[in-house]
Amino acid sequence: MPKTPQAIRGTQDIFGADAEAFAFVVETFERVRRLYRFRRAEMPVFEKTEVFARSIGETTDIVSKEMYSFEDRGGESLTLRPEFTAGIARAFLSNGWQQHAPLKLATHGPLFRYERPQKGRYRQFHQIDAEIIGAAEPQADVELLAMADQLLKELGIEGVTLHLNTLGDGDSREAWRAALVEHFRAVKDELSEDSQERLEKNPLRILDSKDRRDRQFVADAPKIDQFLSDDARAFFDAVTAGLDAAGVKWTRAESLVRGLDYYRHTAFEFIPDEGSEAAGRLGSQSTILGGGRYDGLMESLGGAPTPAVGWAAGIERLAMLVGEKIEPMTDAIVVVENDEKLAEAVKMVAAMRKAHFSAELFAAGSPRKRFDKAKKLPSHALVSFTVTEGGSPVRIMGNGSERATAVENFVLSI
RNA sequence: GCGAUCGUAGCUCAGUUGGUUAGAGCGCCGGUUUGUGGUACCGGAGGUCGGGGGUUCGAGACCCCUCGAUCGCCCCA
Numbered sequence: 001m002p003k004t005p006q007a008i009r010g011t012q013d014i015f016g017a018d019a020e021a022f023a024f025v026v027e028t029f030e031r032v033r034r035l036y037r038f039r040r041a042e043m044p045v046f047e048k049t050e051v052f053a054r055s056i057g058e059t060t061d062i063v064s065k066e067m068y069s070f071e072d073r074g075g076e077s078l079t080l081r082p083e084f085t086a087g088i089a090r091a092f093l094s095n096g097w098q099q100h101a102p103l104k105l106a107t108h109g110p111l112f113r114y115e116r117p118q119k120g121r122y123r124q125f126h127q128i129d130a131e132i133i134g135a136a137e138p139q140a141d142v143e144l145l146a147m148a149d150q151l152l153k154e155l156g157i158e159g160v161t162l163h164l165n166t167l168g169d170g171d172s173r174e175a176w177r178a179a180l181v182e183h184f185r186a187v188k189d190e191l192s193e194d195s196q197e198r199l200e201k202n203p204l205r206i207l208d209s210k211d212r213r214d215r216q217f218v219a220d221a222p223k224i225d226q227f228l229s230d231d232a233r234a235f236f237d238a239v240t241a242g243l244d245a246a247g248v249k250w251t252r253a254e255s256l257v258r259g260l261d262y263y264r265h266t267a268f269e270f271i272p273d274e275g276s277e278a279a280g281r282l283g284s285q286s287t288i289l290g291g292g293r294y295d296g297l298m299e300s301l302g303g304a305p306t307p308a309v310g311w312a313a314g315i316e317r318l319a320m321l322v323g324e325k326i327e328p329m330t331d332a333i334v335v336v337e338n339d340e341k342l343a344e345a346v347k348m349v350a351a352m353r354k355a356h357f358s359a360e361l362f363a364a365g366s367p368r369k370r371f372d373k374a375k376k377l378p379s380h381a382l383v384s385f386t387v388t389e390g391g392s393p394v395r396i397m398g399n400g401s402e403r404a405t406a407v408e409n410f411v412l413s414i
Numbered sequence: 415g416c417g418a419u420c421g422u423a424g425c426u427c428a429g430u431u432g433g434u435u436a437g438a439g440c441g442c443c444g445g446u447u448u449g450u451g452g453u454a455c456c457g458g459a460g461g462u463c464g465g466g467g468g469u470u471c472g473a474g475a476c477c478c479c480u481c482g483a484u485c486g487c488c489c490c491a
């Protein structure tokens with residue numbers, strides 16, 4: 001016998017209760033995005049590598065080590081999409097979607113990152129994603145966040161808080177960054193090894209270091225608020241005022257940053273509260289939904305400057321938080337205990353399904369055991385073609401529900 | 415890339431300081447009972463103990479390598 005091939009590392013086969021929870025997340029997202037009038041878009045799962053390399057920054061670790069890239073037969077470098085935003089931006093530019101601006105888009109599907117798998121992190125994973133493109137006003141941020149907030153509520157996820165920060169405009173952000181570098185450089189030798197390296201590569205990231213040695217210096221690090229321009233401050237105030245008006249609870253997170261340089265103004269993550277059940281279920285992967293405003297992205301792909309704001313959330317992580325979703329109960333199970341009645345039973349099952357009853361046929365294996373097996377599955381009604389002499393050859397047993405009565409009436413009517 | 419823990423039947427797991435022929439439950443298949451909401455009885459199939467090497471009279475167990483999984487670090491678009 002040939003050996004069964006193994007699944008690719010970091011991929012998963014989702015089934016049963018997990019698959020039901022996954023579907024529940026996607027269905028809820030689809031329902032909520034319609035309420036907010038976000039339009040569906042589908043993009044290819046792979047693009048020319050430059051689409052991601054140029055938007056993310058050629059030199060980052062992400063591009064060099066953490067993307068699924070390969071050459072096609074023509075020698076062109078392609079990459080499985082590691083995120084939605086770059087592909088959406090490319091589609092926006094190549095299809096002239098400027099004509100629809102401001103454009104509210106929603107999508108979901110698989111993404112790929114070449115990373116070491118751990119709890120809540122896979123190499124192929126799935127996200128839901130929402131973007132508002134071509135809207136510079138803070139109201140766009142508010143609407144996007146209100147949708148995220150409502151989505152989480154409709155998923156029944158509790159104990160999660162919106163952590164909100166501003167990175168200011170370009171000038172604010174640069175001034176802040178410079179001040180941070182100066183602050184941390186003064187105490188460089190006392191920082192963790194990782195943060196000493198971050199000081200050169202990505203100083204903002206020191207702010208959310210988990211290392212105790214760094215924490216003390218993070219506490220009295222310069223705050224973005226000291227560097228905000230008047231415009232940037234007004235923008236952030238408008239966002240927070242809008243969230244209050246929309247009834248979205250939030251908390252200020254001064255050290256929340258984004259890894260990439262193109263982010264401006266609003267940055268946010270929905271994070272489980274410390275000690276909550278949600279936090280426990282997610283392990284060290286705490287962010288369940290994150291995003292922000294990005295202004296330089298379209299230009300990096302050769303487009304006109306276009307303000308945009310968006311978020312994405314991992315479907316698997318959300319599915320871990322929505323609780324057990326059992327498969328819906330079958331309306332009717334039809335058991336063929338007498339094989340001579342098989343054709344009749346097949347006819348009945350077909351009629352049931354056409355009448356929009358969910359129905360399952362049990363006609364395989366030992367006829368004597370079919371009834372016992374059918375009993376083990378949850379159903380509103382059991383319909384059996386029996387072997388009993390005399391009386392009705394069909395027996396119906398309901399569980400007393402409305403649905404069971406409907407099935408009984410339907411069977412009697414045919 | 416680094417670290418810790420773990421790989422025994424389709425699934426969940428036992429398996430004593432290394433000692434006969436490898437165990438249970440569930441599931442699956444068959445038979446008996448007969449009959450109405452998950453719960454009866456009997457039997458059966460199914461394992462190169464992740465893979466390779468080593469130590470030993472003897473390895474599922476100990477050592478090395480390797481593959482895989484899980485959790486964490488780094489990173490987090």
